[in-house]
Amino acid sequence: MDVVVIETRPLGDRSYLVHDGRVALVIDPQRDTDRVDAAAAEAGVRITHVAETHLHNDYLTGGLILARTHSAAYLVNGADAVGFERVKIADGDTVRVGRLTVKAVATPGHTHHHLSYVVTDGAEQAVFSGGSLLYGSVGRTDLVSDDDTEKLTHAQYSSVRRLAAEATPDAALYPTHGFGSFCSSGPASGVHGSTIAEQQDTNHAFTDPDEDHFVRELISNLTAYPSYYAHMAPANRTGPGPADLAVPESLDPAELSHRLADGEWVVDLRNRVAFASSHLQGSVSFEYGRGSSFTAYLGWVLPWNRQLTLVGAREDVEKAIRDLSRIGIDSPDAALGTEPSALAPGTAVVHYPRVDWDRLLHGRSAGDVVLDVRRTDEYDAGHIAGAVNIPLHELLGRMAGVPAGTVWVHCATGYRSGVAASLLQRAGRDVVHVDARYGPS
Numbered sequence: 001m002d003v004v005v006i007e008t009r010p011l012g013d014r015s016y017l018v019h020d021g022r023v024a025l026v027i028d029p030q031r032d033t034d035r036v037d038a039a040a041a042e043a044g045v046r047i048t049h050v051a052e053t054h055l056h057n058d059y060l061t062g063g064l065i066l067a068r069t070h071s072a073a074y075l076v077n078g079a080d081a082v083g084f085e086r087v088k089i090a091d092g093d094t095v096r097v098g099r100l101t102v103k104a105v106a107t108p109g110h111t112h113h114h115l116s117y118v119v120t121d122g123a124e125q126a127v128f129s130g131g132s133l134l135y136g137s138v139g140r141t142d143l144v145s146d147d148d149t150e151k152l153t154h155a156q157y158s159s160v161r162r163l164a165a166e167a168t169p170d171a172a173l174y175p176t177h178g179f180g181s182f183c184s185s186g187p188a189s190g191v192h193g194s195t196i197a198e199q200q201d202t203n204h205a206f207t208d209p210d211e212d213h214f215v216r217e218l219i220s221n222l223t224a225y226p227s228y229y230a231h232m233a234p235a236n237r238t239g240p241g242p243a244d245l246a247v248p249e250s251l252d253p254a255e256l257s258h259r260l261a262d263g264e265w266v267v268d269l270r271n272r273v274a275f276a277s278s279h280l281q282g283s284v285s286f287e288y289g290r291g292s293s294f295t296a297y298l299g300w301v302l303p304w305n306r307q308l309t310l311v312g313a314r315e316d317v318e319k320a321i322r323d324l325s326r327i328g329i330d331s332p333d334a335a336l337g338t339e340p341s342a343l344a345p346g347t348a349v350v351h352y353p354r355v356d357w358d359r360l361l362h363g364r365s366a367g368d369v370v371l372d373v374r375r376t377d378e379y380d381a382g383h384i385a386g387a388v389n390i391p392l393h394e395l396l397g398r399m400a401g402v403p404a405g406t407v408w409v410h411c412a413t414g415y416r417s418g419v420a421a422s423l424l425q426r427a428g429r430d431v432v433h434v435d436a437r438y439g440p441s
Contacts, residue, residue: 051102080237243326299324367405
């Protein structure tokens with residue numbers, strides 16, 4: 001058995017191509033299926049089966065597209081109500097993929113009908129746990145509904161034990177979530193691989209002997225998650241179509257100026273340093289790259305289902321279109337280039353100051369506002385005296401609540417505060433971007 005990992009770092013997820021050298025099973029593919037096709041071609045294998053562990057909340061699946069393209073069997077829990085043809089699979093069912101035996105194991109918790117898959121090839125075994133057992137954690141249990149959270153958390157505690165009983169201790173573990181995904185119930189470990197036995201020794205879902213205590217602790221530590229999640233599972237139930245990853249023709253400068261004047265959402269992908277020093281009035285900063293959670297924050301912060309125009313270098317625009325397609329933000333327009341004045345000559349080019357922590361602590365004037373855009377749990381763990389806390393994902397809806405005066409905005413690293421500074425300036429406020437790691441002294 002060979003397992004090819006297909007990583008989606010912007011969302012903190014992994015998909016898998018599992019094969020015997022001849023035929024392959026794909027688990028939890030994302031919507032941009034060309035990556036899976038390329039992995040299968042490189043391995044010289046034919047995709048005969050595609051399986052979902054659950055109806056995903058954080059991305060649009062490519063499972064239906066991939067299965068249709070390869071005339072593969074599409075394995076989806078028969079208990080899930082979906083609007084497409086699939087091969088219904090349930091707890092205890094087994095499927096042969098070449099010489100591989102694939103067994104479905106019910107592991108409710110992340111969702112009601114979550115399945116994990118135990119794949120066996122002779123003496124070798126691998127467990128594909130989706131959003132159940134993660135490296136050092138488990139999948140969050142509050143995405144279905146508030147009323148179901150406690151029940152699902154108890155189920156998650158039982159499910160990891162059920163999964164461990166179905167597999168050998170040395171079985172390799174391959175979760176879908178837990179690499180920065182908001183689908184994790186807590187910070188997952190940074191390891192690149194693990195086994196069932198290692199998780200039994202270290203994962204709190206195993207090491208906490210008191211189920212009720214585990215449930216209370218997990219629920220109390222759940223933090224906010226992106227608002228676009230509300231759109232993912234419904235779309236996955238109907239079966240997403242293929243993504244259009246083509247880069248559109250660059251907008252005419254007059255059209256870009258018109259969109260900015262009309263208050264449309266124009267997203268500048270350049271790094272936040274360049275944006276702060278020079279950008280088109282009315283544009284907003286969502287820096288692409290540098291390990292940022294670009295996709296998650298853009299989908300979380302901006303209004304859903306509005307036309308977007310991406311501004312930046314062609315390479316960044318191309319990558320951003322791919323990333324956004326994974327969460328159902330399709331067909332953005334583009335203005336290709338990195339010199340603001342050349343992209344929309346009729347629009348003012350503006351800027352705002354960027355400062356370090358020393359300037360924030362010692363350089364602001366009386367009457368200035370310190371705005372902390374970290375999540376509420378981060379703020380509660382420690383903050384600057386007198387700072388106003390409005391989490392970034394709430395800022396557009398609470399803009400009127402930002403006190404009058406120059407706003408010095410900070411977060412934990414500078415990324416979220418860069419987004420916030422651009423939103424505040426767009427709303428007509430005087431801003432100072434504190435572009436530094438959180439560290440008051």
